[in-house]
Amino acid sequence: RKEVEQDPGPFNVPEGATVAFNCTYSNSASQSFFWYRQDCRKEPKLLMSVYSSGNEDGRFTAQLNRASQYISLLIRDSKLSDSATYLCVVNPPGRGKLQFGAGTQVVVTP
Amino acid sequence: EAQVTQNPRYLITVTGKKLTVTCSQNMNHEYMSWYRQDPGLGLRQIYYSMNVEVTDKGDVPEGYKVSRKEKRNFPLILESPSPNQTSLYFCASSSGGNEQFFGPGTRLTVL
Numbered sequence: 001r002k003e004v005e006q007d008p009g010p011f012n013v014p015e016g017a018t019v020a021f022n023c024t025y026s027n028s029a030s031q032s033f034f035w036y037r038q039d040c041r042k043e044p045k046l047l048m049s050v051y052s053s054g055n056e057d058g059r060f061t062a063q064l065n066r067a068s069q070y071i072s073l074l075i076r077d078s079k080l081s082d083s084a085t086y087l088c089v090v091n092p093p094g095r096g097k098l099q100f101g102a103g104t105q106v107v108v109t110p
Numbered sequence: 111e112a113q114v115t116q117n118p119r120y121l122i123t124v125t126g127k128k129l130t131v132t133c134s135q136n137m138n139h140e141y142m143s144w145y146r147q148d149p150g151l152g153l154r155q156i157y158y159s160m161n162v163e164v165t166d167k168g169d170v171p172e173g174y175k176v177s178r179k180e181k182r183n184f185p186l187i188l189e190s191p192s193p194n195q196t197s198l199y200f201c202a203s204s205s206g207g208n209e210q211f212f213g214p215g216t217r218l219t220v221l
Contacts, residue, residue: 008150041198042214046209100154
């Protein structure tokens, strides 16, 4: 079993719609969680950190469910520019280690 | 401009010919790391370094070496590349906290 799992998609989303997807992680002692965005084999860039209480950044909302060991990302009012692959990143115990999911592809269509 | 640079960006080589991919950051970050990205597998950590002269293996270190003689540089060395090391490589740095800043990537093909 992979340590961080994501639905690869693609999620085809009409412009203006809402899309949400999850990421599950296997190490219950993981401390911190992030969503990164990656455009077409370019470098990943931090989208947002995920806090225990859930957090929102504009049209993006991230949630953490420790009991079920998953994090989620919701995108409201999707824009064409939101088309990308979204990487789930988990920081398990042990310094220096980050684990990446394989990514969820989102395609926003006109 | 704060950035992580990698060179070369693209490289085609042959099996067994030693190569080095350089990585440099200008943000005075302590932590640096190398990843490879393959379809369906996501980013996998090869090696990381918590500071100068401190390096440790990641999840897929076989066939790779690194060094950290200076804070800003973290080269990745393939002593004898093989076709299964064909991949997209990313270097990253951080201040030990959370956000990692990635370089633009190096696309390596080993024939």
